[in-house]
Amino acid sequence: EAGVAQSPRYKIIEKRQSVAFWCNPISGHATLYWYQQILGQGPKLLIQFQNNGVVDDSQLPKDRFSAERLKGVDSTLKIQPAKLEDSAVYLCASSPLEGQGLSGTQYFGPGTRLLVL
Amino acid sequence: GNSVTQMEGPVTLSEEAFLTINCTYTATGYPSLFWYVQYPGEGLQLLLKATKADDKGSNKGFEATYRKETTSFHLEKGSVQVSDSAVYFCALYGNKLVFGAGTILRVKS
Numbered sequence: 001e002a003g004v005a006q007s008p009r010y011k012i013i014e015k016r017q018s019v020a021f022w023c024n025p026i027s028g029h030a031t032l033y034w035y036q037q038i039l040g041q042g043p044k045l046l047i048q049f050q051n052n053g054v055v056d057d058s059q060l061p062k063d064r065f066s067a068e069r070l071k072g073v074d075s076t077l078k079i080q081p082a083k084l085e086d087s088a089v090y091l092c093a094s095s096p097l098e099g100q101g102l103s104g105t106q107y108f109g110p111g112t113r114l115l116v117l
Numbered sequence: 118g119n120s121v122t123q124m125e126g127p128v129t130l131s132e133e134a135f136l137t138i139n140c141t142y143t144a145t146g147y148p149s150l151f152w153y154v155q156y157p158g159e160g161l162q163l164l165l166k167a168t169k170a171d172d173k174g175s176n177k178g179f180e181a182t183y184r185k186e187t188t189s190f191h192l193e194k195g196s197v198q199v200s201d202s203a204v205y206f207c208a209l210y211g212n213k214l215v216f217g218a219g220t221i222l223r224v225k226s
Contacts, residue, residue, distance in 0.1 A: 004160070033214075042121070042216025043161070043207050056213060075173040091161065104149045104210030 002026065004109035006092050012115045018080035021112045025073070025094030031055075032069055033106060034077050036092040043091055049075065050097070082116045089113050119144040122216035123207045127160050131225050136194040138220045140181075140207035143188065148209040150174075150190040153216070156202040164192075164205070197224045 004082070005024040013019050023033050031050050035043035046065065049057040051072040064083070069075040079086055091108040123192040124139040140184045142150065152174070165174035170185035190207060202224045207217040 023134070040218065042208070042218050043214075044216075045213050048213065093161075104151055104214055105166065107163075107164055108153075108213065110158075111159045 004009050004092055004094055004107055006090075006109035006112055009110065010113050010115075012067065012117065013082055015084055015116050016081040018078065019082055019114065020076055020078045021090050021092075021114075023075045023077070023109060025075070026107055027093070028096070029094035029107070030072070030097040031093075032075050033074070033093040034067055035105045037089040037091055037111070039088070046077070050058030069112055079114075082114075085100055087116045118210050119148065119209055120216045121207050121209055121215055121217035123205075123220050125218075125220070127221035127223055129223045129225065130197055132199055133196045134224075136192070136197045136201075136222070138192040138205055138207075138222070140190045140192065140217060141188050142190065142207075142209050144209055144211055146211055148211045150181070151208040151210065151214070152179070152181055152190070153206040153208055155206070155219075156170050157203070161206065197222070199224045199226050 007022050033048050034046045037043040046060045047067045049069040052069045068088045091109040091111045092109045096107045120143045122141050149168045151160045151166045154164045155161050165176040167174040167183035173182045181190050181192045204219045204221050206219045208214050
């Protein structure tokens with residue numbers, strides 16, 4: 001079974017530029033998550049989708065971050081404009097439909113490491 | 118809100134030593150508890166979990182017991198190997214996953 005795919009793996013941009021990350025979840029997984037992991041900290045949930053609807057985006061800085069999951073499969077996370085403090089690893093994860101006894105069991109991609117200069 | 122506190126690292130051990138990584142949590146309700154591991158160059162992966170008080174999760178020689186009375190979920194392994202070198206994250210799930218800061222484990226041969 002193929003895992004969660006993310007691209008690019010690394011990205012370096014100047015502050016105030018824009019950047020986009022792509023995620024392809026495990027086939028058949030209804031729930032998709034984006035996390036931000038700052039160096040020395042644990043991952044923090046940015047947004048959760050169930051199919052193509054947003055379940056939780058309470059910690060997404062909506063003035064600069066946006067995310068979409070068209071057709072309930074792939075997802076894109078965008079930052080515009082980027083700030084220095086956005087330097088982090090952005091993780092995508094997926095899980096089967098919530099409520100099937102697997103809540104909290106998530107499958108993570110390798111992440112995209114972003115450096116904002 | 119819910120939170121997880123785990124011991125700071127790095128933890129450096131010799132091969133075959135006993136491992137304990139402490140984890141305590143603060144939560145409303147009855148969360149599920151997890152340990153995730155991140156090996157060098159790889160994504161986070163689930164190591165073990167426990168869904169209710171007194172449950173013991175185990176995998177690959179690692180164990181952790183859900184202690185409601187002490188709000189803890191300490192990770193243990195009787196004999197570590199060099200291949201166990203990784204970052205270990207304790208996490209809880211109420212309505213979303215909340216992670217601790219992670220503990221780096223280095224095992225020397």
